[in-house]
Amino acid sequence: MKISKRIAVLGAAAVLTAGLAACGGVTKDDATVYVKGQIDSTYLGQYNEDYLKLMDMTEAEAAEDYEWNLGAEADWFMDFASIYPSDETKEKVVELYKEIYAKCKYTVQPASKLDNGNFAVEVLVEPMDLMVQFQNTADLDTVWTEVTASEGITSDEQINAMSDAEYEALEARYADKVIALVRGLLPDVGYETEQSCIIQLKLNDENVYEMVGTDWQNLDGMMIDYYGSYAQ
Template sequence: MGRLRGRAAALAAAALLCLSLTACGETKMTVFDATAYVKGVLDETYKGTWNNAFLDLVELTDGEAQDAYEASLEQEYRRFAYQFDLDESALTEETRQAVLDLLAEVCAKAQYSVQEAVPLDDTRYAVEVSVRPLDLFLQVREDSLADYQEAFARKYADTDLDALPQDEQEQFRTDYENDWAMGIVSLCRDTLGLLNQLDVVPILVLVAPDDDGLYSMGDNDFSNLSALILPY
């Protein structure tokens, strides 16, 4: 069967959130490998779960799989921060952890099913994933974000930042950014109980080798899956 290579380097580089798979000797990758690979990567990324069969397939230890899950949460954290205008440089560790805890809870609710891979030729496999998108962040944007923005602006409307001493300006900026971020977390938590799964959407991903024989989902395929599973 195929052999998977750890993804730490890809994550450090930036976008690729999946593992790469390398053919072992004369043995070709199988339909089972391709299917288990896609399902395993999604489970690890969103659920933080994996079984021994997946660890054997990707040649990871339990600790390395945990590290990969935490790295995936970090990627989602950066996506969340960008979408909701969080200033990461000003956030305290407490605020940052509150965001990560929220995202872990939301991601664990991800809904998808992976169909059996279909060989396209001797080396490439198409895998259909049926996704039921989560509408949490769409609900927050649609129902409560504008009111929150207005209330937040009123809260700080009377503050003259230029009138404050330099050290107080820095503290104000920290307090301001963390207040904003924790408010966004609260909006999301208030909406969590109203979370809906939208209509099922099928999406095809390709598992194929590169010039070095490394199999993976392309980063575009994974980005498309991520945007579909948890849209903003």
């Protein structure tokens, strides 16, 4: 049960963004509202009225970004922590990430308009050290051994003799223990050195401003520091 490398090309969660239509003109204030609204909806499940009006969407429609992002992060975390991805366990991990995301810290600065007509929005992020703490305090091989030992399982032969249902139940107990370990760290979560991330909005051929994907990837990687990249 070793922690695997993070390999998702777009980061743990790539938001499903709607573009900002340029028809009628887009101001720097619009660009700021757009970026802040996307981040707030994706990580906090908060939907500012100015953002909803700008995007001409309902709160239920905006909530789709939040739910999608939670599911994507849950899928990644289950791989990260070698958790068997059952539907029931995924629901538990999604609930865990609602608690984690609620602790994200960031500040969206006013947008600037670039000479080429695009926009740039600086976001100041305080990376959360939760997963660094987790890896420093939990050894997943040991967690698995403790779970199997608690069930009287001490050999691969015993595991191989299990039915699918029995093995999935064992995996579920392992998942519950990992989730509990992460949740137990939440009250003492810390934050690392503040980072600056520039989100660019580029006008595409359809006259719609889109976020640059790699900029969002950088932002997502800063929110929760999985590998101590921003530790002092």
